[in-house]
């Protein structure tokens with residue numbers, strides 16, 4: 001590919017970009033990023049595309065999850081292991097209880113840039129630029145912290161590299177071996193009903209493994225898991241600097257993650273994000289909110305997947321629990337009538353956010369669950385495939401979402417509210433969700 005084609009987005013309107021104070025510093029930081037090695041290989045992105053093609057055909061299920069906003073401070077072994085453990089446990093539940101192959105994708109190793117509904121934040125009469133994620137500015141509410149600094153994108157690269165390195169070690173170095181299915185639960189089981197339920201399921205998996213072993217089979221596939229990275233491809237200066245031409249094929253790939261998606265606020269058909277994403281060959285996603293018209297879904301197909309390539313495009317639906325049953329059918333019908341199979345997955349988080357009396361942003365576990373239910377109902381009604389879930393979660397016992405097995409209430413939100421942006425399901429709520437989704441999948 002001609003590399004100037006990769007830069008045409010610069011002539012278009014790019015929403016949600018920081019006002020970098022010093023263009024020369026931005027140029028230097030971007031040049032530094034361009035000199036670094038890729039974080040992922042094109043061949044891995046192609047493999048994920050194959051896996052997502054299976055999802056679109058109805059043969060597999062996507063579990064995509066992680067923080068709303070990763071932070072540099074949380075790049076620690078404990079935090080990364082806990083998130084991974086939670087995703088592995090959820091995947092074990094879904095694979096076993098729903099008997100479906102699970103494609104595991106973390107919102108991890110790059111989820112540092114955040115779109116904001118307002119450019120500024122006001123506290124006690126003081127107005128400052130909004131926090132746009134650790135890749136742009138600082139979380140503390142001070143004028144200095146909120147100045148965008150392009151060198152934060154360089155730190156984003158290093159934080160992503162460190163995270164991905166540990167994730168790769170955990171997922172291929174024995175920790176994710178299915179024979180460890182009990183060990184992932186060790187620090188958890190006593191304290192929680194979902195942990196106990198998991199323990200029973202892990203017991204069944206272990207018996208099945210012992211049975212297979214006794215029959216003389218010990219498949220190599222169980223020793224490691226395929227795990228992919230993803231983030232919102234928001235900050236185009238960063239994404240462009242990590243875009244490379246694959247030496248095998250001459251095609252362009254975003255090498256900062258296996259999968260990148262376009263957010264609800266930056267999906268203008270003639271905007272810079274759509275243009276940039278149309279030039280890369282990774283599997284990509286696009287968030288579809290409640291205002292999406294069926295014709296727009298087709299327009300996205302034409303712009304982003306003109307070859308109708310299996311696994312290329314994933315529609316991430318985030319309508320809200322009260323709306324999904326009403327709005328989703330027309331979108332699915334339109335795309336299906338056109339004859340193309342995309343992967344449809346449900347983000348039951350972003351349409352269900354509200355402010356608690358304490359001022360915390362929160363979500364009700366029951367709304368999250370109800371949106372997934374609605375999503376399944378729509379697909380079952382149309383004979384299409386509910387292809388997966390996209391959730392914000394952490395492996396820690398935070399108190400950010402209301403309800404779930406531990407019945408977190410409004411008054412509990414202040415106990416352990418640690419998100420730098422949107423409220424996440426904690427470990428126990430995440431496991432509860434996995435069990436309930438597995439039941440829905442079985443029908």
Ligand code: PEP
Nearest residue numbers: 068263264265287318350
């Ligand atoms: C997000 O995924 O954190 C996000 C901002 O979502 P959306 O673009 O769907 O609002």
Ligand code: MN
Nearest residue numbers: 068392421422
């Ligand atoms: Mn979010």
